[in-house]
Amino acid sequence: MAVCYSVSAIAIVSTFVTIFSLCLFLNSKTKLFNKDVSLLGTNECDIYQGSWVFDDSYPLYNSSTCPFIEESWDCQKNGRPDKDYLKYRWQPYGCNLSRFNGTEFLLKYRGKRIMFVGDSLGQNQWHSLACMIHASQPQVKYIMDKIGRQYTFSLPDYNIWLLFLGNPLIVDIITEKGSRVLKIDSIRSENVWKEMDVLVFNTWHWWNRTGINKQTWNSVQDGNTTYKDMNRLELYKKALNTWAKWADSNLNSTKTRVFFQGVSPDHEKCEGKTRPLQSPGSLFPGEMELENVVKTMSKLNVRLINITSLSQYRADGHQSIYSYKMDCLHWCLPGVPDAWNQLLYHHLIS
Numbered sequence: 018m019a020v021c022y023s024v025s026a027i028a029i030v031s032t033f034v035t036i037f038s039l040c041l042f043l044n045s046k047t048k049l050f051n052k053d054v055s056l057l058g059t060n061e062c063d064i065y066q067g068s069w070v071f072d073d074s075y076p077l078y079n080s081s082t083c084p085f086i087e088e089s090w091d092c093q094k095n096g097r098p099d100k101d102y103l104k105y106r107w108q109p110y111g112c113n114l115s116r117f118n119g120t121e122f123l124l125k126y127r128g129k130r131i132m133f134v135g136d137s138l139g140q141n142q143w144h145s146l147a148c149m150i151h152a153s154q155p156q157v158k159y160i161m162d163k164i165g166r167q168y169t170f171s172l173p174d175y176n177i178w179l180l181f182l183g184n185p186l187i188v189d190i191i192t193e194k195g196s197r198v199l200k201i202d203s204i205r206s207e208n209v210w211k212e213m214d215v216l217v218f219n220t221w222h223w224w225n226r227t228g229i230n231k232q233t234w235n236s237v238q239d240g241n242t243t244y245k246d247m248n249r250l251e252l253y254k255k256a257l258n259t260w261a262k263w264a265d266s267n268l269n270s271t272k273t274r275v276f277f278q279g280v281s282p283d284h285e286k287c288e289g290k291t292r293p294l295q296s297p298g299s300l301f302p303g304e305m306e307l308e309n310v311v312k313t314m315s316k317l318n319v320r321l322i323n324i325t326s327l328s329q330y331r332a333d334g335h336q337s338i339y340s341y342k343m344d345c346l347h348w349c350l351p352g353v354p355d356a357w358n359q360l361l362y363h364h365l366i367s
Contacts, residue, residue: 062109062110063110063111064109064112064114064360065323065324065326065327066109066110066111067107067108067109067327068107068108068110069105069106069107069108069293069327069330069331070106071101071104071105072104072105073104075103075104075105075106075351076103076104076351076352076355077116077117077149077152077351077355078149078151078351078355079152079351080092080093080094080148080350080351081093081094082152082155083147083148083152083350084151085147085148085151085161085170086144086148086350087144087350089340089341089344089347090141090144090340090348090349090350091349091350092337092339092340092349092352093349095336095339095340096339097339099291101291101292101333102291102292102331102333102334102352103351103352105292105293105331106356107327107356107359107360114359114360114363115362115363115366116359117149117153117355117358117362118153119150119153119154120153120154121366122150122153122362122365122366123150123153123154123172123175123177124175125365125366126175126177126214126215127176128175128176129178129214129215130178130180130212130213130215131178131179131213131215131217132180132181132209132210132213132215132216132217133180133181133217133218133219134181134182134184134187134210134216134217134218134219135183135184135185135187135218135219135220136183136185136219136220136221136223137183137185137347138219138222138278138281138346138347138348139181139217139218139278140168140181140183141281141347141348141350141354142217142278142354142357143168143179143180143181144181144350144354145350145351145352145354145355145357145358146358146361147161147170147179148350148351149355149358150170154172157174157175158172158173159171159172160172160173166182166183166184167180167183168180168181168183180213182209185220185222185223185233186199186220186224186233186256187204187218187220187257187260188200188201188202188203188204188256188259188260189203189205190233190234196235196236197233197234197235197236198234198236198237198238198243199233199234199236199237199238201238201239201252201255201256201259202238202239202259203259204260204263207263207267210267210268211267211273214272214273214274215273215274215276215365216268216273216274216275217276217277217278217322217361218260218275218276218277218278219277219278219280219281220253220256220257221253221280221281221303221307222281222283222346224249224252224253224256224303225249239255250302250303250306253303253306254306254310257306258310261310261311261314264317264319265314265315265316265317266316268317269317270317270318274364274365275317275318275319275320276320276321276322276361276364277307277311277319277320277321277322278324278357279304279307279321279322279324279325280301280302280303280304280307280324280325281324281325281328281346281348282301282325282328282329283335283345284345285345286345287332287333287337287345288337288338288343288345289337290332290333290337291333292333293331294331294332294333296330297326297327297329297330298329301325301326301329304325308321308323320364322360322361322364324356324357324360327356328353328357331348331353334348334349334352334353335347335348335349336348336349
């Protein structure tokens, strides 16, 4: 009996040690590869870790059937001969994204106002989403309008409004005595933003503009101090913090869903590229600063649409020579911005 008892005890201890070791191993693997795997015991997965896969059922729409598509973004109409760039779909490693369902989207957001705020990359994404929605309900009446810096795509039957507000720096620029002043600590668009049910912000590329014909301000005002100029990355961080403080104080997550689009990367060379790159390359400037600011927000639940790394693979997706000029910043439509909206759709529907 004593021998049997000893053997049983040893077996129990051995089993316990094995389970404990396995738990430690799995825990360490989760920490090491937390960007690649789902969290143990949950249904969550990092949708931003994945790869581009060729899918013959893509694109989600044809530029020829989107009657309001911006001419400069219609690379096929502008003579691009290859079409493989249209066929790539973003596939997360640990889960599948639901295919965009425009009818489901319209029913869920009936009566809602969705606004993109930022630069022309935000407009690129806004236009993409408008085409995706129209392709799902081509027979439904739509209204496309532009007043000043605001573009509006609406569907009266669903009372849904999809808007884009051109505001590339997010913070204010005002004219004083014929001079343009960047007010790095001021936001005056707040009343418009407060009326929205969904807000999607973006900013980055205009902060790097220099020279008389490109720079959009003559001086910088921070509180009571005025500067001729400042380090651009510091200005960018100050602007993000101004936005974060305003949003934390003025927006309510129960009323308004808030997203910030990650930095859309440009590529030094994009002409002649016909398939995704093998590697995304190094960390893109501005992205870490944006992530850090979003993490500091204490009240408002802001979701980062982390498009930077996945878009770095897609040098083939730019307009290249198939636009008004050589362009390795903006994207062909259909194309990469459709994937951004697929990720946005995932968050909005879930």
